[in-house]
Amino acid sequence: MAQQPLLSLPEFQSVSTGTLVVKEPLNFWAGARVKPKDTNNSEPVYEPATGRVLCDMIPCGEEEVDEAIKSAHSAYLKWSKLSGMERARIMLEAARIIRVNACNVAGLKKIAKNGNIYTSYLRMVFLYSGQHIQLPGGSFAYTRREPLGVCVGIGAWNYPFQIAAWKSAPAMACGNAMVFKPSPMTPVTAVMLAEIYKEAGVPDGLFNVVQGGAETGGLLCHHPMVAKVSFTGSVPTGKKVMEMAAKGVKQVTLELGGKSPLIIFKDCELENAIKGALMANFLTQGEVCCNGTRVFVQREIMPQFLEEVVKRTKAIPVGDPMCEETRMSALISKPHMEKVLGFIKQAREQGAKVLCGGEQFLPNDPKLKDGYFVSPCVLDNCRDDMTCVKEEIFGPVMSVLSFDTEEEVLQRANNTTFGLASGVFTRDIARAHRVAANLQAGTCYINNYNVGPVEVPFGGYKMSGFGRENGQVTIEYYSQLKTVVVEMGDVESIF
Ligand SMILES: NC(=O)C1=CN([C@@H]2O[C@H](COP(=O)(O)OP(=O)(O)OC[C@H]3O[C@@H](n4cnc5c(N)ncnc54)[C@H](O)[C@@H]3O)[C@@H](O)[C@H]2O)C=CC1
Numbered sequence: 001m002a003q004q005p006l007l008s009l010p011e012f013q014s015v016s017t018g019t020l021v022v023k024e025p026l027n028f029w030a031g032a033r034v035k036p037k038d039t040n041n042s043e044p045v046y047e048p049a050t051g052r053v054l055c056d057m058i059p060c061g062e063e064e065v066d067e068a069i070k071s072a073h074s075a076y077l078k079w080s081k082l083s084g085m086e087r088a089r090i091m092l093e094a095a096r097i098i099r100v101n102a103c104n105v106a107g108l109k110k111i112a113k114n115g116n117i118y119t120s121y122l123r124m125v126f127l128y129s130g131q132h133i134q135l136p137g138g139s140f141a142y143t144r145r146e147p148l149g150v151c152v153g154i155g156a157w158n159y160p161f162q163i164a165a166w167k168s169a170p171a172m173a174c175g176n177a178m179v180f181k182p183s184p185m186t187p188v189t190a191v192m193l194a195e196i197y198k199e200a201g202v203p204d205g206l207f208n209v210v211q212g213g214a215e216t217g218g219l220l221c222h223h224p225m226v227a228k229v230s231f232t233g234s235v236p237t238g239k240k241v242m243e244m245a246a247k248g249v250k251q252v253t254l255e256l257g258g259k260s261p262l263i264i265f266k267d268c269e270l271e272n273a274i275k276g277a278l279m280a281n282f283l284t285q286g287e288v289c290c291n292g293t294r295v296f297v298q299r300e301i302m303p304q305f306l307e308e309v310v311k312r313t314k315a316i317p318v319g320d321p322m323c324e325e326t327r328m329s330a331l332i333s334k335p336h337m338e339k340v341l342g343f344i345k346q347a348r349e350q351g352a353k354v355l356c357g358g359e360q361f362l363p364n365d366p367k368l369k370d371g372y373f374v375s376p377c378v379l380d381n382c383r384d385d386m387t388c389v390k391e392e393i394f395g396p397v398m399s400v401l402s403f404d405t406e407e408e409v410l411q412r413a414n415n416t417t418f419g420l421a422s423g424v425f426t427r428d429i430a431r432a433h434r435v436a437a438n439l440q441a442g443t444c445y446i447n448n449y450n451v452g453p454v455e456v457p458f459g460g461y462k463m464s465g466f467g468r469e470n471g472q473v474t475i476e477y478y479s480q481l482k483t484v485v486v487e488m489g490d491v492e493s494i495f
């Protein structure tokens, strides 16, 4: 097999921060990049680490959305007739291309793991099946899993490639087509995925990318040929998407925000709990929906915990995302950086103590002088009623709270409208499972945090949404069940 990158487009070349300029059109349907029709509403897209313009995002209008959806529909008609194994062969090739390119291109390294999702859905080909039910007199029924049709994916900016992969892989494995709209702040990587699919042999039109913001998103949700909308983003937008989908009785999956609790009991293995707390808060500079940002620490171990967490937080290398040693980089945008700094300021005003970080950060490298960096921050003296403890910050800010008893901490941990994830560190096995059972969240990590194998279902409780991504269960969210009833005798009629 070729070990060279298979794709020749500029985005796939080895890039370093401050050099990439994207000029190619960023819409993709019917198997090719498509030039935007109307460039009037173009918006600049910034490179977070340098603040320079990377490309322009030009939103799709009604006619373009319609073209993309029609191209998806015609591809779906053919793709849905293939057997699961035929579909799997093509998707495995996509996985291979992702891995080969990831080995060669620095910028793709972080997304290499996404290849796993296709391998994982290969196994599901065997599960994409129905049931046989015996009925009296030799009659029987059987069920068939069938695709939904054209599915829309709408993504947030924090994991632009991963979100596109997590949505399109199960959708396509189940025989659907997808039209994906990335966030206007991260328009590039979904088109890279479209190129990868094309190279792998995915039929033209099966995976399409339209660019745009709220308006384009609305056009997608309202389109009569769309069967399902899978959305990742904030709670307020999720509600709007659900409302629009309801008008056409379309299925929805909502992956929304969170303010997840991480509970650290005094009997924990402290070294692991500290590592877990850092992973739960500072991964991807805190821009992770399932982060455990309310860290409840049992009072007796608070001093040791804080000392060690602060020491390690101060040592996190912040800087160029393309450097091997960097562990944290810039926030997505200037307004977002200001929002995060605003949360920290408000936390101080409400009585929290900043133990470290929480300021705009200027890395030594001069090319990063206009980047949107914030030094990772640990907040002590937090109370449950503070804004920093109640609202999703989506930045590198850990709020630490003390607790005394299991009963008390469970009640406080669940006192939120969110319910995406949760975590517990303890050596007491019964307590671990009892706490996991009582936390109102879609995921509970025991003695770890933020591990996300694609075999494992992911999704929210309460206002964090519903439906699941990843894992075997996702089949249910991208297919519908048909029942076929077979009579082997004569029709018994009451007439
Ligand atoms: N649960 C999960 O899996 C994840 C949740 N998130 C959440 O996403 C949020 C951050 O992402 P943002 O991009 O700022 O969220 P957002 O809700 O502003 O935007 C998400 C997407 O929806 C689109 N959109 C905006 N208005 C729309 C409308 N009226 N109709 C249709 N589409 C519309 C945007 O263009 C974007 O593509 C955070 O709250 C975070 O918690 C982020 C990643 C993962």
Ligand SMILES: C[N+](C)(C)CCCC(=O)O
Pocket (backbone or CB within 6 Å): 158, 159, 283, 287, 288, 289, 290, 450, 451, 452
């Ligand atoms: C961190 N991880 C991979 C477990 C989940 C990321 C979910 C998201 O924020 O999109």
